[in-house]
Amino acid sequence: MKRLLAVIVASLPALVMAATSGVHLEHMTPDLEDKASLQRGVKTYLNYCMGCHSLKYQRYERTADDLGIPHEMFLENLVFDKSIRIGALMDNAMNTKKARIWFGTASPDLTLVTRLRGLDWVYTYLKTFYVDASRPFGVNNLVFENVGMPHIFMELQGIQIRKGCKELPKIAANGGEMRDPLTSKAITEEICGSEIIDRGFSPLELKPDSGKLTVEEYDQLVYDLVNFLYYVGEPSRLDRERIGVYVLFFLAFLFVFTYLLNREYWKDIH
Ligand code: HEC
Numbered sequence: 001m002k003r004l005l006a007v008i009v010a011s012l013p014a015l016v017m018a019a020t021s022g023v024h025l026e027h028m029t030p031d032l033e034d035k036a037s038l039q040r041g042v043k044t045y046l047n048y049c050m051g052c053h054s055l056k057y058q059r060y061e062r063t064a065d066d067l068g069i070p071h072e073m074f075l076e077n078l079v080f081d082k083s084i085r086i087g088a089l090m091d092n093a094m095n096t097k098k099a100r101i102w103f104g105t106a107s108p109d110l111t112l113v114t115r116l117r118g119l120d121w122v123y124t125y126l127k128t129f130y131v132d133a134s135r136p137f138g139v140n141n142l143v144f145e146n147v148g149m150p151h152i153f154m155e156l157q158g159i160q161i162r163k164g165c166k167e168l169p170k171i172a173a174n175g176g177e178m179r180d181p182l183t184s185k186a187i188t189e190e191i192c193g194s195e196i197i198d199r200g201f202s203p204l205e206l207k208p209d210s211g212k213l214t215v216e217e218y219d220q221l222v223y224d225l226v227n228f229l230y231y232v233g234e235p236s237r238l239d240r241e242r243i244g245v246y247v248l249f250f251l252a253f254l255f256v257f258t259y260l261l262n263r264e265y266w267k268d269i270h
Pocket of ligand 1 (some may be wrong): 126
């Protein structure tokens, strides 16, 4: 009974998390056979994410072997700290206490993130940062409201504006805010979409389509990255599935002999 209670209590945060965002999640189908995608994914991860997020339950060597990258090439091109050996865990030097000051929270390890949050969540998360001037880094996220993480791919994806409108003071011809002459209250108007940025409302003076990558290229980048995170969540998944098939074949084979043996044993008993 105690154990059952412990299991229920332990799974509560996941239930709460699943319930918090009502945003439609974009679906993605991972493909662990696609080695090129996984190789691009690990490259993006080590370039853009590793500084803040470790993958400390995984080793460089296993990653290189599974993804078919020779050890020297992996260390030379993807690992920036030259003191790291290929057998090391994929940890980083992020100081948790400092991270709490910088971001309001520590940046979590991501080895198991696709298993905790689900693939679609992580995929959607990386695609739904939008401009929000009220946040410390000027961005918010659709599936993770008031997130502490900056939009790492802002340069590549560009700026997204949350669809919808805001009440802003009307601007007079002389550039000042228009006010009601009687009450001297500001006269407001509804401003929608990219005009919010044109009004200087956002600290980020970029246009919605200002990213270096096209929409398709950005989707591919995020797909490869999440595909890699899916692999890291369970590196032996492909082996497990392959061995599983052999086990089933073996059981089917064994069944024939067990059946014949059974018949032999019961032959004389009526
Ligand atoms: C500058 C540091 C920094 C970088 C670089 C960074 N992140 Fe983050 N990330 C954070 C912080 C801080 C949080 C915690 C946000 C919170 O809890 O509000 C976070 C949270 C996350 C989460 C949500 C984790 C969870 O389950 O709560 C995911 C997923 C994530 N980051 C993925 C990435 C990926 C993928 C990259 C690389 C493209 C990346 N991050 C780069 C700082 C960073």
